[in-house]
Amino acid sequence: MFAPLTAGMNVADMAWEVKCREEDMKQRALENERRAIDDARRSVDEKAQQLKAISHLSALIAGFAMVVIVEVQIDNSLSPVLLAIFGLTVSIVVGTMLIAMLNCTLMLVAILRYNTVLREVPFGDFWRMRCEEDFKYALRCFNAGVPMFMATLGELGWVTYNSHPNRDIAASIITVVAGVTLLLWWSHTERKWTDFLLGGSDAKLYDPGNSLFPTVGMRGEGEGEGDVEEVRVKGVKGGEEQGN
Numbered sequence: 001m002f003a004p005l006t007a008g009m010n011v012a013d014m015a016w017e018v019k020c021r022e023e024d025m026k027q028r029a030l031e032n033e034r035r036a037i038d039d040a041r042r043s044v045d046e047k048a049q050q051l052k053a054i055s056h057l058s059a060l061i062a063g064f065a066m067v068v069i070v071e072v073q074i075d076n077s078l079s080p081v082l083l084a085i086f087g088l089t090v091s092i093v094v095g096t097m098l099i100a101m102l103n104c105t106l107m108l109v110a111i112l113r114y115n116t117v118l119r120e121v122p123f124g125d126f127w128r129m130r131c132e133e134d135f136k137y138a139l140r141c142f143n144a145g146v147p148m149f150m151a152t153l154g155e156l157g158w159v160t161y162n163s164h165p166n167r168d169i170a171a172s173i174i175t176v177v178a179g180v181t182l183l184l185w186w187s188h189t190e191r192k193w194t195d196f197l198l199g200g201s202d203a204k205l206y207d208p209g210n211s212l213f214p215t216v217g218m219r220g221e222g223e224g225e226g227d228v229e230e231v232r233v234k235g236v237k238g239g240e241e242q243g244n
Contacts, residue, residue, distance in 0.1 A: 036119070037116055037117055037119075040114075040116035040119055040123050041116045043123045043124070043127075044111055044112070044114055044116060044123060047111055047127060047131070048108055048111060048112065050135075051104040051105075051107050051108040051111075051135070052104075052108065054100060054101075054104045054138060054139065054142055055100070055101045055104035055105050055108065057142075058097040058098070058100040058101040058104070058138075058141075058142055058145070059097070059101045061093065061097050061145060061146075061149055062093065062094050062097035062098055062101065062145075064149070065090050065093040065094045065097070065149065065152065066094060068090060068152065068156065069090055069094075072156070072159060072160060073160065074159065075159075075162040075163045077162060077163065078159060078162045082155065082158060082159065083159070085155065086152070086155045086156075086159050089148050089151045089152045089155060090152050092144075092145070092148045093145050093148045093149045093152055095145075096141040096142070096144045096145035096148065097141070097142065097145045099137075099138070099141045100138040100139070100141040100142040100145065103134050103135075103137060103138035103141070104135075104138050106134075107131045107134055107135060107138075110130065110131065111123075111126075111127070111131065114126060136198050139194075139197055139198060140198070143190060143194055146185060146190075147182055147185070147186070150178045150179075150181055150182040150185070151178070151182070153174065153177075153178040153181075154174065154175040154178035154179060154182075155175075156174065157170055157171030157172075157173070157174035157175060158171040158175070
């Protein structure tokens with residue numbers, strides 16, 4: 001007597017479960033799409049901040065060099081050799097920083113045009129194919145301009161104080177300060193960060209074989225790998241259960 005009613009209720013339950021399952025799959029697909037869009041936007045914003053940092057600092061240094069060219073008072077008794085060297089270093093500073101700034105600015109415009117919704121190409125592939133080499137080129141120009149800027153500072157005292165009776169003392173102090181700064185740049189900052197930044201997408205935050213990254217306070221080799229593997233297995237099992 002109740003068999004047809006029970007069968008009908010079972011069919012209705014199955015239909016309801018199928019409908020809920022379809023709606024759940026649609027909701028998951030929508031959430032995955034939202035996460036993909038957010039990830040793409042974060043990647044674009046990250047690269048944009050990097051490009052802005054290099055572009056702004058390059059423009060600042062180039063502006064300082066241009067002010068030196070315009071405002072410095074050249075004495076007629078200045079050695080032509082020193083004058084030529086001074087003009088060469090200042091122009092190299094302006095040129096290298098200008099190239100770095102223009103490359104970063106144009107790359108910034110390019111990545112801001114990237115469509116984070118459609119994503120015809122993943123942003124990582126877009127960056128590697130279109131921007132990474134230019135980013136490295138801009139960074140090399142910036143790194144080349146910094147020593148020239150310090151050389152300009154070292155020469156500036158001899159050019160500015162050429163006719164002053166105490167020129168040797170004042171100019172020597174400026175040159176020594178510029179030389180020490182340049183030495184610190186080469187021995188620490190440039191040595192530590194240039195190779196890492198030029199590594200591009202393959203750069204690693206931690207390289208156990210590099211002595212520049214101390215291991216004090218870090219986990220030993222193999223320590224904690226079991227925990228990571230356990231979490232990974234749990235994540236895979238959880239995904240399989242959701243799929244079933």
